[in-house]
Amino acid sequence: MTVVGGGPHGLLVALALARSDIEVTLLEAQSSEPSSSPRAMMFHWSMLGGLDRLGVLDDAVARGLVHRRWSIYVLATGERLYFDLDVLADDVQHPFTLHLPQQTLAEIVIARLAALPNVHVEWDTRVQRVEQDADGCTVTADAPGGERSYRSDWVVGADGVHSMVRRSAGLGLPGITWPERFVATNVRFDFASLGHELSGVQLDAQDGALVAKVDDSGLWRYTYAEDLALPEETLGERMRDRFRRVLPDGVDVEVEAYGAHRMHQRVADRFRAGRLLLIGDAAHVTSPSAGYGLPGGFFDGMTLVEALREVIHFGADEEILDRFSEERRRVFTNLTSPVSSEHKQMLWNSEGPGRIEAEVERFRHITASPSRQRQFLLVGRGLQSAPLRSMRKVGATEPG
Numbered sequence: 556m557t558v559v560g561g562g563p564h565g566l567l568v569a570l571a572l573a574r575s576d577i578e579v580t581l582l583e584a585q586s587s588e589p590s591s592s593p594r595a596m597m598f599h600w601s602m603l604g605g606l607d608r609l610g611v612l613d614d615a616v617a618r619g620l621v622h623r624r625w626s627i628y629v630l631a632t633g634e635r636l637y638f639d640l641d642v643l644a645d646d647v648q649h650p651f652t653l654h655l656p657q658q659t660l661a662e663i664v665i666a667r668l669a670a671l672p673n674v675h676v677e678w679d680t681r682v683q684r685v686e687q688d689a690d691g692c693t694v695t696a697d698a699p700g701g702e703r704s705y706r707s708d709w710v711v712g713a714d715g716v717h718s719m720v721r722r723s724a725g726l727g728l729p730g731i732t733w734p735e736r737f738v739a740t741n742v743r744f745d746f747a748s749l750g751h752e753l754s755g756v757q758l759d760a761q762d763g764a765l766v767a768k769v770d771d772s773g774l775w776r777y778t779y780a781e782d783l784a785l786p787e788e789t790l791g792e793r794m795r796d797r798f799r800r801v802l803p804d805g806v807d808v809e810v811e812a813y814g815a816h817r818m819h820q821r822v823a824d825r826f827r828a829g830r831l832l833l834i835g836d837a838a839h840v841t842s843p844s845a846g847y848g849l850p851g852g853f854f855d856g857m858t859l860v861e862a863l864r865e866v867i868h869f870g871a872d873e874e875i876l877d878r879f880s881e882e883r884r885r886v887f888t889n890l891t892s893p894v895s896s897e898h899k900q901m902l903w904n905s906e907g908p909g910r911i912e913a914e915v916e917r918f919r920h921i922t923a924s925p926s927r928q929r930q931f932l933l934v935g936r937g938l939q940s941a942p943l944r945s946m947r948k949v950g951a952t953e954p955g
């Protein structure tokens with residue numbers, strides 16, 4: 556099996572495949588050095604059980620921050636509303652969100668992979684094309700020693716939004732690009748002093764934001780959006796003005812790093828083309844406003860591993876891979892994308908008479924009752940797919 560892309564989903568799917576007794580070669584274009592750009596850091600509660608089953612949750616919790624409350628801070632009035640994740644205690648084993656820079660999770664997973672005999676990771680190896688024939692796939696890449704090719708039965712494309720695997724499969728990524736860019740900043744300011752929980756949203760018609768504590772060193776993530784038509788070169792000036800508007804007078808915030816990104820709602824027509832299989836941002840992209848990017852891709856990977864295990868170890872019909880594709884596409888189209896779009900519009904397009912007031916009123920109603928909070932939060936449980944029903948050959952047994 557070749558996995559292209561060593562982002563969060565490529566690494567986690569490689570780990571799951573290897574733990575299922577499947578030989579894996581993972582090819583990653585970048586070096587193993589951590590990137591300094593702010594990237595994903597919030598791991599939704601729905602995927603923590605899966606991380607636990609992969610044996611990485613304890614280390615992740617030890618190196619991250621656990622948070623059980625989520626706040627809504629209304630900038631104009633200072634009103635604060637709270638969701639308590641303990642309302643999920645009877646529903647899930649891990650009723651909390653984990654804050655952990657994605658690079659730290661990568662370090663944990665890479666250490667696990669290094670201990671397994673059936674995984675091989677090649678860094679600085681950029682895939683240029685993928686071809687398939689009746690017997691398998693050939694991946695051609697620029698590797699440190701020159702061009703190299705890799706042969707395998709299947710290729711998993713976990714190579715992000717510009718996926719070479721997806722393009723090699725002849726699949727597009729239709730959908731929309733939002734007219735705003737989002738700006739993720741790592742800043743040194745204690746947002747808890749304003750009444751924010753470790754994570755939450757700031758509701759405002761102009762200055763909506765996602766706010767989350769990154770670690771115990773005083774670093775916070777503040778993510779906002781601005782008109783995509785504004786020049787990116789002058790983003791720094793507007794950022795200073797924004798912090799002046801939203802923070803108490805006299806506060807001079809230290810911006811340690813930031814990254815600006817376009818936002819999309821896009822999904823490939825299929826996540827399978829013969830022997831090529833897509834997961835994560837290679838298969839679909841969403842605005843980050845609901846925190847569904849990581850769990851969506853994670854469950855793609857886990858559902859795919861289940862299907863591949865059936866095909867490889869139990870001789871199941873390859874049709875199960877089509878079911879993987881249909882099922883994961885359904886989850887993105889029916890849940891991830893509409894919920895993320897709704898959150899995005901609430902956070903970053905809520906100008907207009909009464910819009911914010913209506914949202915605040917809605918959240919007052921929900922947060923006033925634990926059962927309504929539970930109902931609201933449990934929508935995220937749908938990100939996970941039920942096991943695909945498999946067809947096994949008569950006499951096949953579980954792997955040892």
Ligand SMILES: Cc1cc2nc3c(=O)[nH]c(=O)nc-3n(C[C@H](O)[C@H](O)[C@H](O)COP(=O)(O)OP(=O)(O)OC[C@H]3O[C@@H](n4cnc5c(N)ncnc54)[C@H](O)[C@@H]3O)c2cc1C
Pocket residue numbers: 559560561562563564565582583584585593594595596597598599680681682683713714715716717718719739814816834835836837843846847848849850852
């Ligand atoms: C600033 C920011 C903050 C975010 N915050 C959150 C968050 O807090 N919670 C959340 O749930 N989601 C968040 N998201 C979304 C989340 O980061 C993505 O959904 C997730 O990273 C997708 O992971 P991936 O492994 O599919 O793709 P990627 O993370 O894009 O990884 C793809 C990998 O493939 C490699 N690659 C690409 N092309 C090739 C090639 N040709 N050959 C070899 N390798 C290749 C790349 O180098 C990269 O390492 C955030 C996104 C951004 C941009």
